[in-house]
Amino acid sequence: MRFQHISVLAALLLTVATLACQGREPAKNAFRYKLSGPLIPAKMTMVTAWDFPKNPLTDDTLDTSKLSSNVRLGFEIFTDTPRSAPAFVPGKISCNNCHLNGGQRERALPLVGIAGQFPEYNRRAGRLISLNDRIVDCFLRSQNATGRLTDGSTDQSVLPTPTSKEVLAVSAYLAWISRGTGMGATLAWRGQNAIPNDKLIPLASLDRAKGEAIYTERCTNCHGADGQGVTVGDKRPGPLWGNDSWNDGARAGRIYTLAGIIRWSMPYLDPGSLTDEDAQQLAAFIDSKPRPAYPFKDRDYLVDPLPPDSVYYPPRTAAGK
Numbered sequence: 001m002r003f004q005h006i007s008v009l010a011a012l013l014l015t016v017a018t019l020a021c022q023g024r025e026p027a028k029n030a031f032r033y034k035l036s037g038p039l040i041p042a043k044m045t046m047v048t049a050w051d052f053p054k055n056p057l058t059d060d061t062l063d064t065s066k067l068s069s070n071v072r073l074g075f076e077i078f079t080d081t082p083r084s085a086p087a088f089v090p091g092k093i094s095c096n097n098c099h100l101n102g103g104q105r106e107r108a109l110p111l112v113g114i115a116g117q118f119p120e121y122n123r124r125a126g127r128l129i130s131l132n133d134r135i136v137d138c139f140l141r142s143q144n145a146t147g148r149l150t151d152g153s154t155d156q157s158v159l160p161t162p163t164s165k166e167v168l169a170v171s172a173y174l175a176w177i178s179r180g181t182g183m184g185a186t187l188a189w190r191g192q193n194a195i196p197n198d199k200l201i202p203l204a205s206l207d208r209a210k211g212e213a214i215y216t217e218r219c220t221n222c223h224g225a226d227g228q229g230v231t232v233g234d235k236r237p238g239p240l241w242g243n244d245s246w247n248d249g250a251r252a253g254r255i256y257t258l259a260g261i262i263r264w265s266m267p268y269l270d271p272g273s274l275t276d277e278d279a280q281q282l283a284a285f286i287d288s289k290p291r292p293a294y295p296f297k298d299r300d301y302l303v304d305p306l307p308p309d310s311v312y313y314p315p316r317t318a319a320g321k
């Protein structure tokens, strides 16, 4: 009896508290924690996985124009690529799996302001590239769009181009989250996913068995022993290896790059808790696994040297390439 009274009282207090909070409901798109500039702070955990500082689906400054609908489509493609851009995604990876919170999270490869950074020299391509070229590359490699080429096929019409509607939509979304940061502005949050040079461990000293042990302890509950990802609440990570993962021409196929992604964004309930070394051992393990082959690797790094951590690329001699 007494217990019941207490629960009624508690329920009442809760209602009052909730109403009071609603009265002070912060403006739309505001969160109960402080953003880091325009970004979700790197220390936030998976409970904020669906938070987007700028969300075109709820933003009332967007109207019914073609541009606005492309911004919304681009966001949908970004956050659920296999469903919204199936033509270019044979596997199960989304842009958002690596660029967390719609590309609006600190130290998770944020893309806010990115539209003002292009054209830019790209070492892999050996030339200036545009933002749309960069997006095409993400589709071809991180999303494994080249998996749509049937064996030996040279029918390039199945591949994304800078004017494909999906690419234009993603570009519209990225330009929209870049509004307010000027052309060529120095972005404090860009390039913050690199392991510092003095902490890089030579590849020969990395031990994938060590990486596997850390993986088993800290990653399997969300990524699965088979690396394919398990459903956690309403989230499911992308496959870390295998046919449905990013291909071996993707930036994440480079050990130090992958280590930099993992170092500050994972494990998702305690991001930032790994050491520089742990992140590199983990990356060495994950990038020792099989994944789809990018068929045009021989066209990469023809001007600039092949980076040493491109472990899926055949070694090049000085004379050949």
Ligand code: HEC
Binding pocket: 078, 081, 093, 094, 095, 096, 097, 098, 099, 109, 111, 114, 134, 135, 138, 139, 142, 143, 170, 190, 191, 193, 246, 250, 251, 252, 257, 261
């Ligand atoms: C498997 C992980 C992964 C996936 C999936 C992925 N990316 Fe990326 N992306 C990266 C990495 C790694 C970089 C390189 C970051 C760097 O150079 O610091 C990058 C770079 C970029 C850049 C350039 C950023 C910069 O600062 O120069 C853009 C734009 C981008 N990605 C867009 C996308 C889009 C759009 C998609 C989906 C179609 C996508 N990415 C999917 C890992 C990924």
Ligand code: HEC
Binding pocket: 046, 049, 094, 096, 097, 098, 100, 101, 214, 215, 218, 219, 220, 221, 222, 223, 232, 235, 236, 237, 238, 239, 240, 261, 262, 266, 267, 268, 269, 274, 282
């Ligand atoms: C609490 C769950 C959880 C844990 C533990 C966790 N992750 Fe993740 N991870 C995720 C989710 C969810 C995503 C996708 C995020 C999104 O799409 O919003 C992700 C994405 C990733 C990605 C981007 C590429 C992809 O295929 O999705 C990498 C790499 C990654 N995690 C590595 C790791 C490693 C290594 C560990 C162990 C140190 C780890 N994660 C631990 C939930 C987790």
